[in-house]
Each structure stands twice: as structure tokens, then as C-alpha cells.
Amino acid sequence: MNRIVSKEWLAPTVARLVVEAPLTARKRLAGQFVILRVKDHGERIPLTIAGSDPDAGTITLVVQKVGKTTSDLCALEAGDTLLDLAGPLGVPTHVENWGRVVCVAGGVGAAVVLPIAEAVKAAGNEVDVILGARSQDLLVLEDELRAASTHFHLTTDDGSVGEKALVITPLQRLLDEGNVKMVIAAGPVPMMRAVCETTRPSATPTMVSLNPVMVDGTGMCGGCRVHIGDQVKYACVDGPEFDGHKVDFDELRARLAIYRSQEQAPRGPGHCEKQMTPVS
Numbered sequence: 001m002n003r004i005v006s007k008e009w010l011a012p013t014v015a016r017l018v019v020e021a022p023l024t025a026r027k028r029l030a031g032q033f034v035i036l037r038v039k040d041h042g043e044r045i046p047l048t049i050a051g052s053d054p055d056a057g058t059i060t061l062v063v064q065k066v067g068k069t070t071s072d073l074c075a076l077e078a079g080d081t082l083l084d085l086a087g088p089l090g091v092p093t094h095v096e097n098w099g100r101v102v103c104v105a106g107g108v109g110a111a112v113v114l115p116i117a118e119a120v121k122a123a124g125n126e127v128d129v130i131l132g133a134r135s136q137d138l139l140v141l142e143d144e145l146r147a148a149s150t151h152f153h154l155t156t157d158d159g160s161v162g163e164k165a166l167v168i169t170p171l172q173r174l175l176d177e178g179n180v181k182m183v184i185a186a187g188p189v190p191m192m193r194a195v196c197e198t199t200r201p202s203a204t205p206t207m208v209s210l211n212p213v214m215v216d217g218t219g220m221c222g223g224c225r226v227h228i229g230d231q232v233k234y235a236c237v238d239g240p241e242f243d244g245h246k247v248d249f250d251e252l253r254a255r256l257a258i259y260r261s262q263e264q265a266p267r268g269p270g271h272c273e274k275q276m277t278p279v280s
């Protein structure tokens, strides 16, 4: 069991949880995630490790309420416990001293980008962070991302704060300035796809952190299968970061919709749809 040490709301549907997980806290690297269960008979869900404190033996999770399990998780309070948690999982972010790197975060993708931006900056890079959200009240981790960046750019779709634009507007400006050696993006699938189309003409290397449905996290169930070029990969063990210019985003979007009808169907107690059906 993993005890929740603290909980705070970052936005109306986004909570930050600090959770006891001493081994994970010691071993985790940027880009890695955990798979956890909130309660018995519940489904497993993957969440990025947004930060850790190895001395306190805790990890930080930032979770957005989108369905049953994330709602159950966000309903917990400090002192409550998770049923179990496995991690760190996934391949850590490949970090080099490239020179100038642009990290693009959309919505709760900020939780994924934060540890990556910190690691990229620690490796000596000049880091531009672009944080975008639909509106001001949906922005999360702004202060943390500012601190992790050399230059910070804020956009909202409705212009309630920052530049009224999509994240690709400042990204294009930075590309036009030249010298961008790497772009790393995490957020909704359409945003990551748009980032890749923005960097494709200049062939600027672009890594995206994919969010397919995951079940076992071990490469066995096939739930997180993605096509990267002509290769089949499993995001849980080969990713979650891949060369964005090679990702089959149509397939990813279609596979994310596979469970939509079950997710919207009434749920009986203890019923767990996502563990029933391995996907080929």
C-alpha cells in the first residue's frame, strides 16, 4: 500500500498527489511512469512521475479527472492509501547536451514535460518551454515550468492569459529564429501531431510522449501498441517517447477510442472493462 502524503488541486479537475513510494523515488528518471490501482478490482492506470524526493521516499503525481479511476484517485485525501503501484516503468528520456531545446506542454502534458525539461536543462541545454491550455483556469505547473526553463512562453486558446494562440505559434517563431536542435512534446494527441507537422519541414528532431491505453505495462497485453514508421512498438516498454515524425497518429487516435463505449456504459461495482480484453 502506498500512502498519500499530500494532495492539492492545481485546477478544477487536476490534482497533485505526493505519494509514498521509496524505491520508485530513488530509481526514477525523467520520462518514466508508474502504473497504479486505487482499489481492489479497479483498473490499472499509468501516470507520469512528475517529480520525486528520494530522501522523503515520495513521488509526485499530477492527475486529471477524465473517467472512473482518475475520479476515484482524485477523491482520495492525504492519509489515504493506494492499493498498489508499480514503477518506475518505461524508457527514461534520452538526454544530451544538444544546445537549444524546445519543450512543448499541452494541458496535463505539463506533468510529463516538467521532469523532462528539468533533466534537459541540467544537461546544459538552453530550454524554451511552451505551456499551452484552453484557458487560464486549466493551466497547471506554470511556476514549476518557468523555473525549469531558460525562456518561458505561455499560450491559451481563449487568450485569458499569455498569448492567444495554440502552442505551435511560438514554436514556429522559435524554429524561424533557428538553432533549435530538439523539440520534445507531450499533451493531447492532436497537439502532438500539430507539433510534429510544424517541425517536419525543417526536419527538426521531435520526440513525443505517447499516451495509449495501457493495461499490464510489461509488453504482454498489446494494449499500448503503436506503429513507429514500419515498426510495431509497445509504448510501455519501448516508450513512451518516440520519434514524432514516425508516429502513426491516426492509429493512436483510433486505438484511444476503442474503449469509449465501455467507458461511457454504466459501471457495476468491481467491474473492470480494460483488464478483460487484450487488444491485438
Ligand SMILES: Cc1cc2nc3c(=O)[nH]c(=O)nc-3n(C[C@H](O)[C@H](O)[C@H](O)COP(=O)(O)OP(=O)(O)OC[C@H]3O[C@@H](n4cnc5c(N)ncnc54)[C@H](O)[C@@H]3O)c2cc1C
Residues within 6 Å of the ligand: 033, 044, 045, 046, 047, 048, 049, 062, 063, 064, 065, 066, 067, 068, 069, 070, 071, 108, 111, 112, 210, 211, 212, 213, 214, 215, 240, 256, 257, 260, 263, 274
Ligand atoms: C505513459 C502514460 C503517462 C500518463 N501520465 C498521465 C499523467 O501524468 N496525468 C494524467 O492525468 N494522465 C496521464 N495519463 C493518462 C491516464 O493514464 C488516463 O487519463 C487514465 O488512464 C484514465 O483513466 P480513467 O479510468 O479515469 O478514465 P476512462 O474513463 O477509463 O478513460 C478516459 C480516457 O483516458 C484514456 N485512458 C483510459 N485508460 C487508459 C489507460 N489505462 N492508459 C492510458 N490512457 C487511458 C483514454 O483516452 C480514455 O478515452 C498517462 C497515460 C500514459 C500512457
Ligand code: FES
Residues within 6 Å of the ligand: 213, 214, 215, 216, 217, 218, 219, 220, 221, 222, 223, 224, 225, 234, 235, 236, 237
Ligand atoms: S501496456 Fe504495453 S503491452 Fe500491455
